[in-house]
Amino acid sequence: SxxxxxxxxxxxxxxxxxxxxxxxxxxxxxxxxxxxxxxxxxxxxxxxxxxxxxxxxxxxxxxxxxxxxxxxxxxxxxxxxxxxxxxxxxxxxxxxxLQMEKNSRTRLELMQEHKKQRMEELKGLISKDTELCGILCTTPFCIDQNSIPSLQQLKTYHAYLDDLTKEKERRHEEFVSLKKDIIVCMDDLEQHPETSFETDVMCEDEEAFCLSDENIAALKLLLSQLQDRKTENERRCSAFRTKIQELWERLHIPQEEREALSEHMVTSKKRNIEALQAEVERLEVLKIQSMRSVIESIRAEIALYWEKCFYSQEQQQAFFPYHADDFTEELLNLHEAEVKTLEKYYIDHQELFEGVTKWRENWTLYLELDKKANDPGRFNNRGGNLLKEEKQRTDLQKSLPKLEKTLKTQIDAWEQEHDKEFLVNGQKFLEYVQQQWEHHHTEKEKEKLERQLKKTKQTQEDMLYGTAKRTPSKRRIAGTPTPGKVRRGLGLRTPGHGKTPRLLDRNKENVSHLRNTPSGALRSQDTQDHTFTFNSFAGSYSDFAVMWFYINFVQTTKTNP
CATH class of the missing domain: 1.20.5 (Single alpha-helices involved in coiled-coils or other helix-helix interfaces)
Incomplete structure (x- = not known):
């Protein structure tokens, strides 16, 4: 102080x-x-x-x-x-x-240390940037290397290099994947590197390869070209194999010769193409030498496609070479072109043709089942098929109209798209279906009329000549009286008080089914019962008179209910 x-x-x-x-x-x-x-x-x-x-x-x-x-x-x-x-x-x-000098000097040393750290950090970032730019062939980050960077500049530089590092990793992964695919394609094509770029890709160290946008684009282009060649080779091999299979079938080549080429029927490498091409050339020579048999084999294929495509006779006859007998190479070419045309036509409309085929198969099955339903001998079946067949017939009767409706929709769409009619055997399919139904109904009415005429004729013959004694079946139906037990001298009974003869004993498995059978599908049970009673009881004139009255009464009741 x-x-x-x-x-x-x-x-x-x-x-x-x-x-x-x-x-x-x-x-x-x-x-x-x-x-x-x-x-x-x-x-x-x-x-x-x-x-x-x-x-x-x-x-x-x-x-x-x-x-x-x-x-x-x-x-x-x-x-x-x-x-x-x-x-x-x-x-x-x-x-x-003194305190002021010390404080300023201490603060200065601290600032100088900050400067040193920032410059060292900037130097490290620039070094990393230079390395990444060399790998990715990109422009370095724009920053003054001689001035002290701000904290925000360093932060931005870090973020930039982080993105650049991620881009490098992405490109490297893409490069590795492309390189792998290129190696596989070249191996499949049995091809070696032809240019310096391809050599660099195949042989250079992955870490040393320049991952520029241009190089990645060039890799993709190279892979695309190789894949195109590979696809083209596969297409050529597929075409060769298809041609070989056709010629094998047409020329009836033995299985031993076919198996000799089996190793070339799977892969599509260069040696496979050469082998397949050589086989096609060999078979073409054989084809020319066996012209007649080859053309006849192709004609069989054409006939099969005609059937699949429902060609009419007029459509079939329009192919004139089919009937020619000058077995030349020109005729063979015409037949091969026709097969390809028919094959394409069938493939283009396959769904429609399969639908028509399905309808025809179902229609044929329905007619068979309907015919069985009208067969009197069906009741002798004890295997249980009667009920199954009737159920199947009923299902078909319901499904056929649905299938026809679906086909109509498809045909209308097809006709609208192609601006022409869809023909089956030279006829519009729906008209054909309608004709089949009308024909079926006509046949049913015809059969019904024939049964009525036959019954009337039989009745007339019985009235004139008497009932022929029929051979009894081995197995007597329950409830049927034996000739010895038939009562004689029966008086005339009125229809209102007479007892109805006993019905036939039926298979238990078919009883419920017969009760639900639609009218017209099966023969009337009443008629069967009456015919049986007539045949069984008409042993004397009095018995005949009684039964004749009863039959007339039943028929009158059915005619005028």
Whole structure:
């Protein structure tokens, strides 16, 4: 403090005075003259004054250096804060010169360390950027390499390099995948690298390959070209195999010769193509040598397609070469072209043809089942098929109209699309279906009429000549009286009080089914029962008269209900 300073100054002055008094005493004791003592006193004064001046000068120099250091630090701090884009340095109030110098110097060292770290980080980022740009062939990140980057610039640079690294990894994965596919294709094609680029792809280290957009695009193009060649080879092999199969069948090539080519019937490499092509050429020579048999084989195929496509006679006869007998190569070419035309026509309309075929198969089955339903001998079946057949017939009777409706929709759409009629055997299919139904109904009515005429004729013959005694079946039907048990001399009974003869005993498995049989599908059970009763009981004239009255009564009731 100032008081302490004053105390120190007073002590210094007192010491100086004591020192001068002591010096005077020493000089006096020595006997130095007054004049010399005065001279020595002046020397002491000069010495003390010089020492103090020197000390003051040194302290002044220290002050000057401190001020200069503070000024330089503050100046450099301002510059660094500006470069580092940090808030400007602010001096603390109330600090001494030494404290201020220390604070500014410490802050300066910290800023310099920040600068050093940022520059080192920038250097590392630039190095990584250069490496990635070399691999991806991209332009380096735009940044001044000599100036201190801001924190935001470094953050942006990091994000850019992260994206670039991800792009490198993506391209590398794509390159590895493309390279793998290219190697497989070249192996399948039995092809070796032809250009320097293909050599680089096949042989160069994966890490050293330039993953530029242009190189990736070139890889994709190369793979596409190889795949196109591979596809073309597969297409050629498929065509050769199809041709070979056709010629094998037409030329009736033995199985032993076919198996010799089995190893080339699966893969589609270069050697397979050459082998298949050689086999086609060999078979073509054989085909020319066996022209007649080949043409006849093709004609069989044409006839099969005619049947599948429901060609009419007029359509079949329109292909005149079919009936030619000059077996030349020109005729063979005409037949081969016709087979391809028919095959394409069938494939284009396969769904429609299969629907028509299905309808015809179902229609044929329905007619067979309907014919069985009208067969009197069906009741002798004890295998349970009667019920199954009737159920199947009923299902077909329901499904056929649905199938016809579906086919009508398809045919209408086809005719609208192709602007022509869809013919089956030269006739519109729906007209053909309608004719089949009409013909079926006509045949049913005809059969019904024939049964009625036959029944009438039989009745007339029985009236004129009597009932012929029929040979009894081995197995007597339950409830049927034996001739010995027939009552004779029966009086005439009125229809209202007469007892109805017992019905035939039927198979238990068919009883419920016969009750549900539609009218007209099966022969009337009443008629069967009455015919049986007539044949069984008409043993005498009186019995005949009774039964004749009963039959007339039943027929009259059916005619006039």
């Amino acid at each position: 100032r008081r302490t300073h004053e105390v120190h100054a007073a002590e210094s002055v007192a010491y100086l005075n004591r020192a001068l008094v002591r010096l005077q005493d020493i000089w006096e004791e020595i006997g130095i003259p007054e004049e010399q003592r005065l001279q020595r006193t002046n020397e002491v004064h000069k010495h003390i004054k010089g020492l103090l001046d020197l000390m003051i000068a040194e302290e002044e120099e220290l002050k000057r250096r401190l001020l200069k250091s503070i000024e330089a630090c503050i100046k450099e701090l301002k510059s660094l804060c500006s470069e580092l884009q940090l808030p400007p340095f602010e001096e603390e109030e109330g600090c001494t010169m």
